[in-house]
Amino acid sequence: MMIVRLALQSLANRRVTAVLTVLAIAVSVMLLLGVEKVRTGAKQSFADTISGTDLIVGARSGSLNLLLYSVFRIGNATNNVTWKSYQDIAKMPEVKWIVPLSLGDSHHGFRVLGTNTDYFTHYKFRHGQSMKFVAGGPFKDLFDAVIGSDVAEALHYKVGDKIIIAHGTGAISFIKHADKPFRVSGILAKTGTPIDRTVHVSLQAIEAIHIDWKNGAPVPGQSISPEQVRKMDLTPTAITAAMVGLKSKLATFRVQRAINNYEEEPLSAIMPGVALQELWGMIGTAETALSAVSAMVVVTALLGMVTMILTTLNERRREMAILRSVGATPATVLGLLAAEGGLLTLAGVVVGALGLYAGLYLARPYIDHTYGLSLPIDPPRPDEWLKLGSIVVAGFVAGLLPAIRAYRLSLADGMMVRT
Amino acid sequence: MDDLPTLEVGQRGESVGSPDAVSFSDVQYTWPGSSPFTLSIESFALARGEKLLLLGPSGSGKSTFLSLLAGIVAPNKGKIDVLGTNMAELGGAARDRFRVEHFGIIFQMFNLLPYGSLIDNVLLPLRFSRTRRDRALVQGPVEDVSKRLLMALGLDESVVGSARAASLSVGQQQRVAAARALIGSPQIIVADEPTSALDRNTEGAFLKLLFAQSMAAGASVIMVSHDESLGQFFDRVVRLDEIAVAKRGARQ
Numbered sequence: 210m211m212i213v214r215l216a217l218q219s220l221a222n223r224r225v226t227a228v229l230t231v232l233a234i235a236v237s238v239m240l241l242l243g244v245e246k247v248r249t250g251a252k253q254s255f256a257d258t259i260s261g262t263d264l265i266v267g268a269r270s271g272s273l274n275l276l277l278y279s280v281f282r283i284g285n286a287t288n289n290v291t292w293k294s295y296q297d298i299a300k301m302p303e304v305k306w307i308v309p310l311s312l313g314d315s316h317h318g319f320r321v322l323g324t325n326t327d328y329f330t331h332y333k334f335r336h337g338q339s340m341k342f343v344a345g346g347p348f349k350d351l352f353d354a355v356i357g358s359d360v361a362e363a364l365h366y367k368v369g370d371k372i373i374i375a376h377g378t379g380a381i382s383f384i385k386h387a388d389k390p391f392r393v394s395g396i397l398a399k400t401g402t403p404i405d406r407t408v409h410v411s412l413q414a415i416e417a418i419h420i421d422w423k424n425g426a427p428v429p430g431q432s433i434s435p436e437q438v439r440k441m442d443l444t445p446t447a448i449t450a451a452m453v454g455l456k457s458k459l460a461t462f463r464v465q466r467a468i469n470n471y472e473e474e475p476l477s478a479i480m481p482g483v484a485l486q487e488l489w490g491m492i493g494t495a496e497t498a499l500s501a502v503s504a505m506v507v508v509t510a511l512l513g514m515v516t517m518i519l520t521t522l523n524e525r526r527r528e529m530a531i532l533r534s535v536g537a538t539p540a541t542v543l544g545l546l547a548a549e550g551g552l553l554t555l556a557g558v559v560v561g562a563l564g565l566y567a568g569l570y571l572a573r574p575y576i577d578h579t580y581g582l583s584l585p586i587d588p589p590r591p592d593e594w595l596k597l598g599s600i601v602v603a604g605f606v607a608g609l610l611p612a613i614r615a616y617r618l619s620l621a622d623g624m625m626v627r628t
Numbered sequence: 629m630d631d632l633p634t635l636e637v638g639q640r641g642e643s644v645g646s647p648d649a650v651s652f653s654d655v656q657y658t659w660p661g662s663s664p665f666t667l668s669i670e671s672f673a674l675a676r677g678e679k680l681l682l683l684g685p686s687g688s689g690k691s692t693f694l695s696l697l698a699g700i701v702a703p704n705k706g707k708i709d710v711l712g713t714n715m716a717e718l719g720g721a722a723r724d725r726f727r728v729e730h731f732g733i734i735f736q737m738f739n740l741l742p743y744g745s746l747i748d749n750v751l752l753p754l755r756f757s758r759t760r761r762d763r764a765l766v767q768g769p770v771e772d773v774s775k776r777l778l779m780a781l782g783l784d785e786s787v788v789g790s791a792r793a794a795s796l797s798v799g800q801q802q803r804v805a806a807a808r809a810l811i812g813s814p815q816i817i818v819a820d821e822p823t824s825a826l827d828r829n830t831e832g833a834f835l836k837l838l839f840a841q842s843m844a845a846g847a848s849v850i851m852v853s854h855d856e857s858l859g860q861f862f863d864r865v866v867r868l869d870e871i872a873v874a875k876r877g878a879r880q
Contacts (some may be wrong), residue, residue: 215744222743527738533700534735535808536728536756538721 216545219528223521227553230514234557236509238600239565241503245593246569248496250584254335255489257517258402259481261333263461266290266298267450269475273491278486279310281321282403285602286312289447289547294474298453301467303460306331308593310449311415314374314386316386319360321374321408323415323448329355331454334402344368345395348411351439353394357405361396374408374418384427386418389435399578413443453478507600511607514553518546518611525617543609543616550608555601561587562597648709649816649848650674650697652871655706655716657696666875667692669706672866674816674848679839681859682852684868690852693872695853697850698731698818699723711815728757732809732847734819739805742794745782749793750774750807760812761795770811777807781837799834806838810845817842819851823858825866835861 220227259280268288269277277283293467299307308331311323322328329340344554345368348355351505356366366372370393376384391410399405420441421433455461461480468478529542577583589597652672659665667689674680684690689746695701696708699715702723708715711730718726719817727733732753740749751774754761767773778788781803787796793804802822817838823831839861842849851862 214743215748218743219741528741530735531739531741531752533724534698534727534733535753536724538724540721 216548216552219525220549223503226517226521229372230510230517230553231556231560233513234507234509234554234600234604235561235564237503237506238558238561240506240598241600242562242565242593243397243568244499244503244588245596246565246584247582248499250582251496252489253585254401254582256482257335258485258486259332259334260337261331261454262452262481263455263458264453264465264468264478265450265481266453266476266478269477272477272479272484273488274401274482275450275477275479276488278312280403280481282322282407283523286449289449289469289476290451290476291447291474293447294471294476295451297449297471297473298451298468300334301464303455303457303464304453305456306454306463308332308452309412309445310450310452311412311445312449314376314415314418316360316372316374316408317364319357319363319406319408321354321410321415323410324447328452331452332404334400334404338400340400340404341398343393343398345393348394348409348414350392350394351411351414351417351443352389352391352435352551353410353414354391355395355397356393357397357409358399359405360408361393366393366396368396370532372408374410376422388432389418389438401577401583412448416443416445417441417466473485507603510557511554511600511604514550514557514604515607515610518550518608519614522611522615522618525615529615529618539616543612546612546615547605547608548611551601551605553608554604557604558597641771647675648673649676649678649711651707651709652696653707653709655696655703656707656721657692657703659692663876665689665692667696667872668875669696669872671872672871674850676815677843677846677848678880679842679860679861680851681865682850682868683856683859683865684852685854688868689874690868692720692874693868694818694820694852697816698733699727701846715817724770725757728753729759729815730815732814732817734802734805734809734817734822736821737798737801737825739808740793740801742795744793746778746788746793746804747771747774748776750811752808754812757812757837760814764812774807774811777831777841778804780841781807782833792804796846799830802826802834806834806841810838810841810847813845813847815847817847817849819849821853821855822845822851824853824855831858832861 244544265275265279267279268290270287274284274287278286295307295309298304308328309324310328312320314321329347342355343358345355347353354372360366364496371390372393373390374386376386391414397404417435417438420438420443421428426559453464460481465478465480468476525546532542532545533539566586569584573584573586650673652669654671655669657667682690682693684841692701696703699708699710699718700723702718702720703716706716710726713726715723715726741752744752751770754764754770761770764770764773767776775788779785783800783803787800793801796804802825805822809819819838822838823834826834835858839849851858852868856865
């Protein structure tokens with residue numbers, strides 16, 4: 210139809226402003242969808258931090274605190290769990306496996322985790338994925354360490370390198386276990402979880418480097434060499450927390466209650482999934498704010514479009530009068546302008562969506578590698594389609610605003626062509 | 629002028645009975661708004677095939693008169709008979725249709741869609757009216773008809789092929805506007821000071837060409853202007869203040 214062609218030509222005549230308007234809408238749509246993708250990606254990555262573990266046991270505290278220090282290595286434990294409690298839990302008939310976690314030391318700001326080799330088989334993330342070694346393997350010797358991929362990358366470590374562990378968890382520590390260096394025995398593949406930023410050593414090693422310490426400081430004049438320590442009993446007296454796997458998920462609540470009511474020591478058992486949900490609920494406010502901001506950006510872009518159409522309206526009055534003189538009804542005039550708004554928005558939405566997917570496709574490996582955030586490349590979900598559709602409708606409605614004005618003008622102008 | 633398109637008169641067949649193409653009786657119209665302008669026309673007639681010049685200074689109500697005539701606005705009272713149809717009784721959409729079928733309109737300036745080609749601009753009325761399209765088709769494919777018309781109005785063939793109307797001079801643009809008004813043989817050509825932006829020589833040439841084509845098509849021409857010297861080209865000259873009373877100010 211020639212009218213449609215003329216409408217397009219009219220737009221082409223104003224192509225610079227039209228293209229800029231489409232770009233503004235496209236960028237806002239990219240932002241809106243991008244925030245949505247990052248949001249779902251982040252939520253998923255977050256929920257995927259730990260899986261396969263039924264309970265996390267620690268000294269009695271809030272579930273978030275326990276989750277934060279045991280899984281995310283954030284903050285510190287309020288208290289320890291005695292080795293006896295650990296063994297009692299391990300002996301419970303419902304317990305299939307238990308992995309001890311001992312925290313408190315660090316290496317250049319990366320937390321050091323004392324555990325056993327079961328950790329590498331039982332800790333699961335991202336729907337039950339297991340850890341993989343890119344180099345070396347689990348610790349065999351007392352002074353072996355397995356490092357996460359971020360640690361390896363940041364400090365340029367390779368298998369066989371000697372590292373020294375610092376006491377305490379600060380990025381800069383003045384008290385070091387310099388007398389007992391460790392050897393990197395393995396480097397883990399990127400997981401996108403806190404594992405990447407962790408140095409893993411054996412529980413016995415944690416015990417060994419603290420054997421000549423008392424109350425958080427080396428005992429003066431008493432130094433035990435690595436060779437001597439190997440001959441000593443290195444059974445720990447306490448650990449920080451433990452991960453527990455059960456034979457049947459049905460027993461989860463029963464075991465949890467039993468641990469919470471453990472009489473010899475105040476303990477807490479949490480279900481990591483539930484605690485993760487709780488934690489996400491707290492930081493979820495930020496995601497709502499982010500969505501709100503991106504929605505505002507879309508509104509801004511649409512306002513920009515209305516402004517663009519309005520400013521060209523004077524020039525268009527001429528066009529309207531000409532079209533009216535050759536028989537166009539005011540409704541045609543209204544339709545032309547409203548269609549223009551709808552068309553610009555539609556173009557913006559399409560360009561924005563394609564741009565986002567292209568960007569996602571290009572940036573995905575980088576984002577996954579750098580931030581451990583796996584962003585899904587899937588077609589827009591129903592609610593996203595709804596959002597996109599709403600934007601087009603909003604653009605059409607916004608286009609009505611100048612259209613109604615043009616309509617009024619074309620009625621008031623009558624046969625006069627104004628300049 | 630051998631290559632003039634031969635525009636047949638007898639194709640229309642509507643309301644041959646009435647001798648006048650247009651007649652106004654007791655028409656009154658008030659522009660809405662805070663400072664209303666009222667135009668009253670007791671009686672006015674335009675004969676079929678007549679070339680009439682309507683004189684009036686600016687602000688005398690010429691544009692209002694043309695808006696009433698072309699059915700852009702409907703009178704508050706009175707009767708506007710155009711080719712046997714009382715326009716005052718037609719609804720908005722019907723007036724729009726009536727206008728494109730029976731009127732060719734030429735504005736003072738800025739007649740063309742600047743981004744459209746010359747042919748696009750000329751063919752515009754045919755897109756809104758099947759009747760005019762059919763009338764044009766009698767003379768051949770519409771593109772050819774418009775080309776012939778443009779050339780008959782004194783445009784070079786090289787200019788006629790122009791992709792964009794914006795590249796034309798004002799005089800050329802007015803010729804394209806005239807071609808658009810004439811295509812599909814509407815019965816009444818309405819021109820609102822079409823020559824005001826042209827110099828004297830071009831003005832005369834433009835009017836002669838316009839009249840040659842309108843006569844060939846048997847159309848009446850009504851043109852408004854403030855320039856009395858144009859009277860020599862017309863059959864009749866009417867001053868607007870002789871036929872109409874313009875009143876400005878508060879609503880009665």
